Amino acid sequence: MTIAPLTPPIQAPVQAVDHPKKGTWRRVLIAALLIYIFIPIVGLLRFSTRAANGISFQFYRDAFADPSFYSFLGNSLFAGLWTIAITLTLTTFTLYWAYLKARWLLPLMEMLSLLPFVVPAVTLGIGLIQVFTTPPLALTGTPQLLIGAYAIVTLPFAYRAVENSLQGANVLTLTEAAESLGASWWRIFIEIILPCVWSGVISGGLLVFSFVFGEFTLALFLVGSSYQTFPLYIQQLYSYQPQYSVVMSLLSFVATWLAAWLLVVFTRRKN
């Protein structure tokens, strides 16, 4: 009589084997995506370096020599950095407070944080102009209004990034542990909580910066010519110096990619 084993025989672990066809399709899709992304850029690069006698970087040299380039770039950087500061401060403090004291608020906050996605930029721009044209809040045309609007529309980026970090940080127990050691709320936030969610804060900041650096519609509506940002400058150049405009667009791409690359680096470090 044979006795059946009590445990099933050990089987070799199943390894994920790529089907050859699946691998080919993957490569084709990636190639198509890269072509889709790079063909316009290559086109822009060719257009901006075309010269009668081959390739010339004259437009790049001229663009960098133009003082207004630095002024517009400075405006965009100023708006971007202030937006980062406002959005991240608001998001990090509020989320930390909610995690400690009012977790029941989190679903509502999540819903509110997504609202900027459903309001079109044109609608938001017109609405803000309506409210901020007459005294005592006559802010139309000022960078303050633009930064305020950016702080609203970039909320979802910052919220998601910071919230993900807080979720994994067990902030309540860390706060209580630090409190029992005598630390004040402010000290706990700066020395314990912020370092724990730092990667999320950086990721959020980079996303916010990428958005602000390329944003056109709100800038056109809210500040127009009184506070020209980098995208407005590109649009202005396009009408009479298209090659310069293309140079600026490429620079804008580079800045955004740099931000995206930093984002990947910080996210990897976090993981």
Next chain:
Amino acid sequence: MSYLDLVHLFKSYGSVMAVQDVNLQIPAGEFISLLGPSGCGKTTILRMIAGFEKTTGGSILLEGQDITHIPANRRDMGMVFQSYSLFPHMTAGQNIAFGLRVKRLSHGQQRIRVHEMLELVGLSGMGDRYPHQMSGGQQQRVALARALAISPRLLLLDEPLSALDAKVRLQLRNEIRRIQQQLDITTLFVTHDQEEALSISDRVIVMSQGRIDQAGTPEEIYLTPSTAFTASFIGAMNQIPGIWEGSQVRVSAHPDTQIPDEFLQTQETDLLDGATVLVLVRPESITVLSPEASVPADCNLLSGLVTSRIFLGSVVRLSVLVGEFYLNVDVPTAQAEQFSSGQVVRLGFPADQCRVLAIAPPAPQSASSQAQVRSAV
């Protein structure tokens, strides 16, 4: 005066009462365990003492000072959490030094104290490691060192061993007791593990439904439980229901059987006739007697049917159906072979191993029985 006083402490969450009228006095240097099942209010009491929860009523006095409304960061208490809660971006040494930095100790003093604490918890030379480079047991040692580094007035341990594996848990349990005795620090230890509580405490507070069910030394709690809850929660106490008659307990046989009621002897004397009682006897106090064995005069005897057996290592636990109830009986593993399910066995247990709890007073006499008494008179 005691070191820590909890006076009529209450805590409610909406309509749910988590802690109800808890009064407790803890002398300095004592190791107290708050023991109970989940939701009994033990952690809530600890958190109120730490200052993480506001009290709904009552007060907390530490060395005579009312600390009920003092913020947590000014109470000077060291707390160790179940989830270690080390600061992940700091090394073990930096974690331990955090409280010292808050207290503005000089760098030199911090360094000396960190070194002392690492040595105390057996982690010398590991101060530069980050929490993620340490095992669970090591992390909890660092958490203990961090809590002790500030020389707290009270050490609060919130189920610090629950997340550890059995071997490390046992080792760290003994370490905690050694350190507590070495530093002579008043300690409150929350646990749901009775073995943990009984093995390292000076006193155990058994909690149930937000109230203190019984407080006493581990021996008192184990050997002389004063409530049915403590009796059932600590160990696997058998509870035999019966009626107090004369100086004995009448245990009803199953109504479907022809077996007459049994009478159990105990050492209790001060009970009212007719009171409903529970006779408490531990599984290890019951012996399975051979059919020919003689029974001493002070030994209770019951017969029953073995219904199941569970191997527990050094003993096998038999479940024996006696009348309307089951008794757990621990038999040494070497002798357990002879018992099997379906077998009728004789159980003996000495009267002095039985404890009697009155759970209801005698039922009031009916009108007819009172009339009979009057006519007889």
